[in-house]
Amino acid sequence: MTQLAVIDDLAARRSAAARKAVETRRARLASGMANPIAAAFAISPTPREIALHAFEQAAKSEMPDWHAAALALKAALTGDSEWRASRTRVLRQNKPTALPAPPWHDYPVDRLGSFKVRNPTIVVTFEDGEMVRAPAVSAKDKPVNIGRGLRIAIAFYQARICRRSGLRNEPGFWPAAPAITACICEETGEIFDAEQCTIRTIESRKPQDWRIRHDRRRIEAAPPRSG
Numbered sequence: 001m002t003q004l005a006v007i008d009d010l011a012a013r014r015s016a017a018a019r020k021a022v023e024t025r026r027a028r029l030a031s032g033m034a035n036p037i038a039a040a041f042a043i044s045p046t047p048r049e050i051a052l053h054a055f056e057q058a059a060k061s062e063m064p065d066w067h068a069a070a071l072a073l074k075a076a077l078t079g080d081s082e083w084r085a086s087r088t089r090v091l092r093q094n095k096p097t098a099l100p101a102p103p104w105h106d107y108p109v110d111r112l113g114s115f116k117v118r119n120p121t122i123v124v125t126f127e128d129g130e131m132v133r134a135p136a137v138s139a140k141d142k143p144v145n146i147g148r149g150l151r152i153a154i155a156f157y158q159a160r161i162c163r164r165s166g167l168r169n170e171p172g173f174w175p176a177a178p179a180i181t182a183c184i185c186e187e188t189g190e191i192f193d194a195e196q197c198t199i200r201t202i203e204s205r206k207p208q209d210w211r212i213r214h215d216r217r218r219i220e221a222a223p224p225r226s227g
Helices: 003-030 036-042 047-060 066-088 146-165 194-200 210-221
Strands: 121-126 131-135 180-185
Touching: 047 066, 121 146, 131 146, 146 180, 146 194, 180 194
Parallel strands: none
Antiparallel strands: 121 131, 121 180
């Protein structure tokens, strides 16, 4: 074999080793293990053992990859303390904190002038499927007065049920209103929480009979009989 053939064979071997090194690095990159620090955290050996293994592999190879060995050594020098801390690290989760209740706007508008109020309309759907449109008179510089609007919507609902039941000539009586399943403002498109609307209107949705209450007060106020 001539000297030129020896040189060509050595060049071919070096090219093959270089291609193999490139393929190895690409495989490590694809598997997410290209970084020796990531490898030290992902497998059981310590960074020091990984660095020694990389050095031994490079020393045995005909075309040693000293760059990879240097990265492993860097990981051993800089990441060993982090690796040890990860073995004894205790994760502490913050205690859950209660979320603040959503804002609920309910304010009087009796003393406001006509130029300081606006009249948005809310659409309220009750559990029985009845849908009521009611005005929610609000101040121009404040949000929609949802509390006042829902009270009016409930009154409209109770009046509708009384008309259907033939109780329109029975003053002082109105039936109970079911839970609210949906509430939306037509002008602003704001959607209000149905569960909160139901909870906030418990007292307004209760049935009332002023005749019974009036008779009860009259009996309690009557003087006791003698003899």
